Structures are given as structure tokens and as C-alpha cells.
Amino acid sequence: MLTGPPGRGKSTYLSALCDELADLGIPTVRHHYFLSTTERGRDRVQSYVVEQSIEAQVNSSHPDVQAPGGDLRGLLEACAAHYKERGKPFVLVLDGLDHVWRINAGDKRPLDDVFSQVLPCPDNMVLLVGTQPVDDAQLPRDLLAVAPKADWRALPAMSENAVLSYLRRAVEEGRLSTRFDDVNQAERELQEA
Numbered sequence: 001m002l003t004g005p006p007g008r009g010k011s012t013y014l015s016a017l018c019d020e021l022a023d024l025g026i027p028t029v030r031h032h033y034f035l036s037t038t039e040r041g042r043d044r045v046q047s048y049v050v051e052q053s054i055e056a057q058v059n060s061s062h063p064d065v066q067a068p069g070g071d072l073r074g075l076l077e078a079c080a081a082h083y084k085e086r087g088k089p090f091v092l093v094l095d096g097l098d099h100v101w102r103i104n105a106g107d108k109r110p111l112d113d114v115f116s117q118v119l120p121c122p123d124n125m126v127l128l129v130g131t132q133p134v135d136d137a138q139l140p141r142d143l144l145a146v147a148p149k150a151d152w153r154a155l156p157a158m159s160e161n162a163v164l165s166y167l168r169r170a171v172e173e174g175r176l177s178t179r180f181d182d183v184n185q186a187e188r189e190l191q192e193a
Helices: 010-023 047-061 072-084 097-103 109-118 141-146 160-172 183-192
Strands: 028-032 090-095 125-131
Touching: 010 028, 010 090, 010 125, 028 047, 047 072, 047 109, 072 090, 072 109, 072 125, 090 109, 097 109, 097 125, 109 141, 160 183
Parallel strands: 028 090, 090 125
Antiparallel strands: none
């Protein structure tokens, strides 16, 4: 379990971790319950949509897995067993649990539905979960039973140097632009930010 306040970078961290795992050849599937502020509707929080999302990723990224159709548990067991034979763990990332309660009018049943199929984890499957700190009533019962909050990891705040390094890289990669063409002026702007 990874937790931290809004805007701390949990989803960014989990995305980077998934990229790193992919670079290491570790099979990973990820579902985020919330993607953007412009997204409308509650579909991403419904359990059948989560199941479809995971199944679609397995079909496209892990086509060698022979999975029985029909249920999420069987799919996860097939993935875990497939990669165990290859000496690799199978990683499932579920992120943004805190959004379900808000988006779904206080109804956490979709979380309970998914986690009742995911937990306990099949042999050789690693589950990574990201959420803001929320009341126990907003979280799946099965999750709290196997991962009490006392065992959760809080994502620390980034230091000023880490933020500056992140901003520099974003500029280098073209994801962020400065108002200045002059490198020195751009660097001063980044340091000020």
C-alpha cells in the first residue's frame, strides 16, 4: 500500500515504477480509478470495467497467457502461474482507490467486488495499491484485512532539489516549456519555481 496526500505524486510514482518494471521485463498490469478532471461518468470505478481493463491489458501485453474466460480471479491466477514458470513475478497495480467513494456517491461496493477477487493474492502475484489517506469505511474490507493501515507506506514529499531535477527533466523532454529561449534565464525560472 502506498499512500500520501493529494498531489504528493503517488500516481506519478506508480507510473514510473511500472515503466521501470517493464524495462526489467517484469510483467505488470495497472488500473487507475481516475484518469482526468475532464473525464465524465462513473464507468472507471465499476468492477466490470476494472475487470475489462485488466483483461484487455493481459490480452494485448501478455498474449501467451492461457487464461480461462469469465472471471478476474481466474485471469490473475493464470497470469501468476504463467510467469512463475518463467521465474518472474506478475504485478498488479490498482491506483486511485480514494476516487471511488467520491465518484460513486459514497458507494464502495465496486472496490469490495474487485478486491474480493484479487485477495488473497494468487501465488506469484504482487499487488501494489495507491490511495490517499481515507477513512476505513471508504476502503475494501478485504484489503484492510490483509494490509492494515499501520503497514502502509507513505510517499514522502519531494525535496526542493528533487523538484528542480524533475522540472529540468520535464523541460529537456519537452513536457514543460519556459518563457525564455536563453538557457540561463530558463534555469533561473526553474530554480525560482
